[in-house]
Amino acid sequence: xxxxTCPFCGPRDEVEFACGGEAxxxxxxxxxxxxxxxxxxxxxxxxxPKGLFLERWRHSAGxxxxxxxxxxxxxxxxxxxxxxxxxPVKTAAKTTYKTSWRRDTAAEKAATPSRxxxxxxx
Amino acid sequence: MAxxxxxxxxxxxxxxxAGIASSTSANPDGGAIGLVFGEMAHLGKLNLRGQNGLAxxxxxxxxxxxxxxANRFQSAGDRHVVWLGPDEYLLLCEAGKEQELQDSLHxxxxxxxxxxxxxxxxxxxxxxxxxxxxxVLAKGCGLDLHPTQFAAGQSAQSLLALSAVTLMAVAxxxxxxxxxxxxxxxxxxxxxxxxxxxxxxxxx
Ligand SMILES: [Zn+2]
Numbered sequence: 001x002x003x004x005t006c007p008f009c010g011p012r013d014e015v016e017f018a019c020g021g022e023a024x025x026x027x028x029x030x031x032x033x034x035x036x037x038x039x040x041x042x043x044x045x046x047x048x049p050k051g052l053f054l055e056r057w058r059h060s061a062g063x064x065x066x067x068x069x070x071x072x073x074x075x076x077x078x079x080x081x082x083x084x085x086x087x088p089v090k091t092a093a094k095t096t097y098k099t100s101w102r103r104d105t106a107a108e109k110a111a112t113p114s115r116x117x118x119x120x121x122x
Numbered sequence: 123m124a125x126x127x128x129x130x131x132x133x134x135x136x137x138x139x140a141g142i143a144s145s146t147s148a149n150p151d152g153g154a155i156g157l158v159f160g161e162m163a164h165l166g167k168l169n170l171r172g173q174n175g176l177a178x179x180x181x182x183x184x185x186x187x188x189x190x191x192a193n194r195f196q197s198a199g200d201r202h203v204v205w206l207g208p209d210e211y212l213l214l215c216e217a218g219k220e221q222e223l224q225d226s227l228h229x230x231x232x233x234x235x236x237x238x239x240x241x242x243x244x245x246x247x248x249x250x251x252x253x254x255x256x257x258v259l260a261k262g263c264g265l266d267l268h269p270t271q272f273a274a275g276q277s278a279q280s281l282l283a284l285s286a287v288t289l290m291a292v293a294x295x296x297x298x299x300x301x302x303x304x305x306x307x308x309x310x311x312x313x314x315x316x317x318x319x320x321x322x323x324x325x326x
Binding site for chain 2: 008009010012013015016061062063064065
């Protein structure tokens with residue numbers, strides 16, 4: 001049984017939490033045309049590493065809030081807990097994020113608004 | 123059901139534990155009763171969401187200091203404000219007052235981004251009291267319920283025998299337990315079973 005520290009409620013039993021799988025999977029934007037094969041990277045392909053893994057967790061029986069966890073799948077050590085919408089800051093977790101195969105996918109590149117559109121708003 | 127805010131509340135509806143109509147008690151080992159519990163029938167419950175501009179209105183309406191700290195609740199007489207999350211609170215009030223409270227909050231809160239939802243019938247509140255209350259709850263809950271770790275004024279959302287509950291420590295030997303209405307009969311029966319060895323009295 002893991003003790004997971006909810007960023008809002010503090011340390012609680014693992015049974016109070018639900019794991020939401022791999023974190024940092026950005027949805028390709030509608031105005032970017034990508035192939036079905038590339039879209040499948042976003043929709044279907046999930047990492048299953050032996051080692052440090054960045055995951056989303058939800059305190060389902062507590063405050064019901066989502067947060068990110070950098071957890072080692074071998075030792076179950078939790079290296080970092082950080083808010084949704086942000087990236088890890090601990091070196092090991094940062095490296096895991098940067099070296100993920102997903103960073104090079106067309107799906108992830110298509111999740112960023114195109115420069116011409118972003119430039120038009122302000 | 124017309125004109126909810128001014129008409130006298132109608133309590134003819136069934137409560138969550140209406141199916142368990144008779145009071146029961148058992149104390150096979152004799153001695154002092156370990157747990158006395160019963161439903162806080164029709165207790166008013168409002169779910170409040172929002173972050174800014176709530177404190178004044180909540181204080182005026184409930185009398186409670188707002189916001190309560192994480193895993194804590196504030197009380198003023200029969201009214202309580204329970205922390206549920208960084209922007210979510212549960213307001214408890216006397217039976218039948220929830221509509222009035224909801225109306226007042228709607229008219230007094232100045233923020234444009236908030237929600238007050240009447241969840242009185244969605245949740246069931248039980249009052250638990252007795253020297254064995256912590257020992258009974260600890261049988262089905264992973265929280266550290268020692269009085270030094272879960273003192274009066276502290277609250278937590280957790281699991282009790284697999285059902286989602288909100289626990290509020292009112293005193294060393296008194297709790298308010300809030301569960302889903304659909305789970306209430308199960309929780310009632312679980313409590314009766316778990317407290318059998320200490321002796322219990324259930325007040326219908
Ligand atoms: Zn939490």
